[in-house]
Amino acid sequence: MRIEGLPGDVFDGRPVIGICNTWSELNPCNAHFRELAEHVKRGVWQAGGFPVEFPVTSLGEAIMRPTAMLFRNLASMDVEESIRANPIDGVVLMCGCDKTTPSLVMGAASCDLPALVVSGGPMLNGKYQGRDIGSGTDLWRFSEEVKAGAMSLHRFMQVESCMSRSAGHCMTMGTASTMAGMVEALGLALPENAAIPAVDARRSVLAHLAGRRIVEMVAEDLRISRILTRPAFENAIRVNAALGGSTNAVIHLLAIAGRVGVPLTLDDWDRLGHDCPTLVNLMPSGQYLMEDFYYAGGVPAVARALGEHGLLHKDALTVNGKTIWENCREAPNWNADVIRSWDRPLVEHGGIAVLRGNLAPNGAVIKPSAASPHLMRHAGRAIVFESIEDYHRRIDDASLEAEEESILVLKNCGPKGYPGMAEVGNMGLPPKLLKRGITDMVRISDARMSGTAYGTVVLHICPEAAVGGPLAHVRSGDRIELDVEQRRLHLDVPREEMARRSREWRPVPPPMSGGYQRLYFDHVLQADTGADFDFLVGCRGNAVPRESH
Ligand code: FES
Numbered sequence: 001m002r003i004e005g006l007p008g009d010v011f012d013g014r015p016v017i018g019i020c021n022t023w024s025e026l027n028p029c030n031a032h033f034r035e036l037a038e039h040v041k042r043g044v045w046q047a048g049g050f051p052v053e054f055p056v057t058s059l060g061e062a063i064m065r066p067t068a069m070l071f072r073n074l075a076s077m078d079v080e081e082s083i084r085a086n087p088i089d090g091v092v093l094m095c096g097c098d099k100t101t102p103s104l105v106m107g108a109a110s111c112d113l114p115a116l117v118v119s120g121g122p123m124l125n126g127k128y129q130g131r132d133i134g135s136g137t138d139l140w141r142f143s144e145e146v147k148a149g150a151m152s153l154h155r156f157m158q159v160e161s162c163m164s165r166s167a168g169h170c171m172t173m174g175t176a177s178t179m180a181g182m183v184e185a186l187g188l189a190l191p192e193n194a195a196i197p198a199v200d201a202r203r204s205v206l207a208h209l210a211g212r213r214i215v216e217m218v219a220e221d222l223r224i225s226r227i228l229t230r231p232a233f234e235n236a237i238r239v240n241a242a243l244g245g246s247t248n249a250v251i252h253l254l255a256i257a258g259r260v261g262v263p264l265t266l267d268d269w270d271r272l273g274h275d276c277p278t279l280v281n282l283m284p285s286g287q288y289l290m291e292d293f294y295y296a297g298g299v300p301a302v303a304r305a306l307g308e309h310g311l312l313h314k315d316a317l318t319v320n321g322k323t324i325w326e327n328c329r330e331a332p333n334w335n336a337d338v339i340r341s342w343d344r345p346l347v348e349h350g351g352i353a354v355l356r357g358n359l360a361p362n363g364a365v366i367k368p369s370a371a372s373p374h375l376m377r378h379a380g381r382a383i384v385f386e387s388i389e390d391y392h393r394r395i396d397d398a399s400l401e402a403e404e405e406s407i408l409v410l411k412n413c414g415p416k417g418y419p420g421m422a423e424v425g426n427m428g429l430p431p432k433l434l435k436r437g438i439t440d441m442v443r444i445s446d447a448r449m450s451g452t453a454y455g456t457v458v459l460h461i462c463p464e465a466a467v468g469g470p471l472a473h474v475r476s477g478d479r480i481e482l483d484v485e486q487r488r489l490h491l492d493v494p495r496e497e498m499a500r501r502s503r504e505w506r507p508v509p510p511p512m513s514g515g516y517q518r519l520y521f522d523h524v525l526q527a528d529t530g531a532d533f534d535f536l537v538g539c540r541g542n543a544v545p546r547e548s549h
Contacts, residue, residue, distance in 0.1 A: 043211020070420025079107025096120030136452020168198030246451025255530030273351025414464025
């Protein structure tokens with residue numbers, strides 16, 4: 001390491017702080033991370049540590065194919081093995097775009113060193129013709145306008161440049177913002193980490209302070225397992241409900257909990273989040289964007305509201321050495337329209353509803369705050385698409401027998417089926433219905449959906465179609481009943497007929513005969529436990545018993 005120009009005394013035994021960086025030009029949301037890492041380094045030096053920055057696999061949500069989620073577990077292995085194999089005493093995790101947060105936290109959790117997250121921060125609000133537009137959320141809306149013939153492609157491209165105009169990740173309450181909120185709620189990041197815009201100088205200050213603090217954490221031996229406790233996960237689930245956060249958080253938090261051995265189930269999401277109102281008025285559930293959320297008070301203001309209403313484990317420890325309540329008990333709310341008060345919430349019962357029934361014996365999820373109230377109890381005939389290609393082939397066909405009350409069913413998009421459980425669950429509506437002004441229909445699949453998306457969309461059906469779950473046996477014309485209040489998803493087909501269809505079903509072959517995709521197919525778990533690999537669940541510590549020479 002002397003060839004890097006380091007003086008000899010940096011090897012005097014001072015704490016070596018790894019800065020695990022997901023910078024990549026193929027991941028624009030994290031493209032500013034080299035500069036941000038410099039601020040972390042300043043803090044580390046200042047506190048007497050020795051910073052060493054290293055790259056790990058960066059997952060760009062909008063660019064990777066077939067889906068960034070296919071590579072979350074791979075990236076987590078990269079992180080885990082890089083931390084363990086190198087002489088690192090503590091690590092700062094630089095996270096931004098959707099999957100970079102869970103993959104880094106999963107990897108670090110399996111090593112159990114002191115670890116602290118610095119998020120990259122959201123983009124500035126999109127601005128178009130005098131109004132705010134949000135990444136993802138308005139993109140879906142405008143693309144439907146293009147399909148319905150109400151917006152030209154030229155105008156659409158203009159909108160795109162107005163939407164993505166600064167460094168940072170999607171600035172709606174999509175998965176990146178949600179996961180930044182989750183690490184703050186878990187206590188893994190300094191207060192205000194989630195919402196400071198990427199280009200705000202206070203983001204650099206936070207990175208600097210994180211660099212200082214990780215050195216102290218090493219001295220205190222404050223390991224990630226002391227932060228990631230069951231109460232911390234319960235806090236995060238409730239904060240997610242109050243944020244109106246992404247359904248993707250369900251899968252990622254289940255996977256993170258699995259790495260530290262905290263028992264967390266799908267039903268915990270419903271049980272803990274159900275009584276919790278959605279307070280944060282951000283797209284896709286509401287109106288505002290992350291920049292507004294930061295100016296209004298961010299996650300500390302939300303955590304304070306939860307604490308004042310008995311829905312926060314106040315003594316959960318956070319990375320700054322204080323409890324979450326010590327961090328947030330005096331947090332102000334500067335804008336009661338962005339962060340609503342308890343008696344004037346955006347949605348009375350927020351959170352994630354977990355559905356069960358003969359169509360989803362092991363569960364499925366829906367986000368009520370992003371769904372249409374009139375469809376929360378609904379019955380209709382299925383229009384079945386066997387794959388996403390089948391959907392693309394037929395959805396524009398004017399002869400597709402789709403009515404407003406039909407239910408769109410998409411199969412083979414789960415963890416094994418896609419593979420990688422792509423964000424295709426919010427499939428667009430048939431153009432002939434869009435042209436009639438219909439903006440929402442019930443959609444059901446084993447896929448995920450983007451945290452920026454909205455609609456009455458049932459996701460993560462478990463077991464998925466590709467392993468022969470009941471979803472595999474649904475046929476067009478079958479009647480399906482959805483009752484969110486009763487948490488029920490029912491396929492109205494006699495048991496004997498389902499048994500007959502099941503005998504006719506043939507398994508989906510693996511996507512590839514070798515390589516990573518084959519490893520993924522053979523080892524990925526189902527969505528209800530977080531879609532981790534079976535051999536990655538658990539904490540393996542950071543000890544390396546053997547030398548290399
Ligand atoms: Fe990276 Fe949305 S594409 S956060």
